[in-house]
Amino acid sequence: MNIQNVTVIGAGSMGHQIAMLSALAGFDTNIHDVNEEVLKQARHKLNKIMDKWVGKDKISMEERDRAFEKLYFTTDLEEAARHADLVIEAVIEKLDVKQDVFEKLDKAAPDHAGLATNSSTIVSSLIADVTSRPDKVCNMHFFFPPLVMDCVEVVKGEHTSEETARLAMDVCKRMNRTAVLLQKEISGFIANRILFAIQKEAMALYEDGYADFKDIDKITRKALSHPIGPFELMDLSGIDVGYYVMLQQYAETGDPKDKPSKTLVDKVEAGELGKKTGKGFYDYHSRI
Missing domain, CATH: 1.10.1040.10 (N-(1-d-carboxylethyl)-l-norvaline Dehydrogenase; domain 2)
Known part of the structure; x- marks a missing residue:
């Protein structure tokens, strides 16, 4: 699949940095949070980080500005997910909260969209059944802080299709992150x-x-x-x-x-x- 639009749900310590990785990779990126203040803080933090990167010649000012042009902040989940090719959930590490988010995403995101959880321990099989597309659900576990740590654990459950696993691996590659594929689930991963x-x-x-x-x-x-x-x-x-x-x-x-x-x-x-x-x-x- 030709991924163009990525949505990140949750603008906390993980989500806002995953969203910036996505924007830097050239994806049109929506970042959603239920709290407007969290979104404002996320924008402020990303501005500070990217300014430091420019100062250290890690990226150019043009690359910084281009990334922010790709980044959209919203409290409207339906708006955030409407055109997504891939959604990465990064909300609090509570199963019931994640299940609620995925149930809503299943209705809001296009039928073709992959749904990934950034959970550090919860396997996606505990979440996939609340959706009508379990084959398109997987784990994409970024490490903290995502803009620094060069590793992503992509976890393929029995429900996850080969296409979905490939999609997640390809997106990580475009984000300039080293992805490692786990062929079966285990709580906490590696x-x-x-x-x-x-x-x-x-x-x-x-x-x-x-x-x-x-x-x-x-x-x-x-x-x-x-x-x-x-x-x-x-x-x-x-x-x-x-x-x-x-x-x-x-x-x-x-x-x-x-x-x-x-x-x-x-x-x-x-x-x-x-x-x-x-x-x-x-x-x-x-x-x-």
């Missing part, structure tokens, strides 16, 4: 299953009093050569994101080991969600 294993062990060591979270981060950086430690990464990606992922995994498995730890629950209840709120494990107000 990268996050490895990452969550590290984070769970780090949290257990911290809660059992073996070391302070700052020292666990330090050991991870210095001894294992990770660019940042597990607690720093939780702060960067959003503690609530990991919390909802674990809730979803627990709902699927029923295994108590998959439940969020007490520390994560306390952080979410206190509104200490990481860098985006100014405080998580670390206090970012003092770092400004």
Whole structure:
């Protein structure tokens, strides 16, 4: 299929950057969010990022302006999806919310349009059945932050057609992103299953009093050569994101080991969600 129009649903930390990747690739791109203020913030953030790219000679001013000309912001989902050849959903990591979005997209998007979820853990087979086009549904898992991270996990469920998987891979290539195709589904995919294993062990060591979270981060950086430690990464990606992922995994498995730890629950209840709120494990107000 000749993809010309891409729609991104959700203008949060992932969605607005995925939309800019799409616009930079030359696709006419609609970015939708139910909240007008979130759309305004998304535009502001993208302006700052692209201005930095121009300043660092990563792109020209002409390329920057051309990308913004391809980018349309709207709170109207039907308008956003009306001409889409591919829709990428990037809303909160809650299954019921995603199912509701896909049910609406199935009615709003053209019959030929592919529907992808950017979920970091929820497999698309849990979503596809609410649509009349399960063969056109797949996962396209971009990594945070999408404008920096050169990897996308494209996950093909039993319901996903070869054509849809090829379409997702081709779009990633045009976005200048390295796509890896997973031939069958597994919750959490590849990268996050490895990452969550590290984070769970780090949290257990911290809660059992073996070391302070700052020292666990330090050991991870210095001894294992990770660019940042597990607690720093939780702060960067959003503690609530990991919390909802674990809730979803627990709902699927029923295994108590998959439940969020007490520390994560306390952080979410206190509104200490990481860098985006100014405080998580670390206090970012003092770092400004």
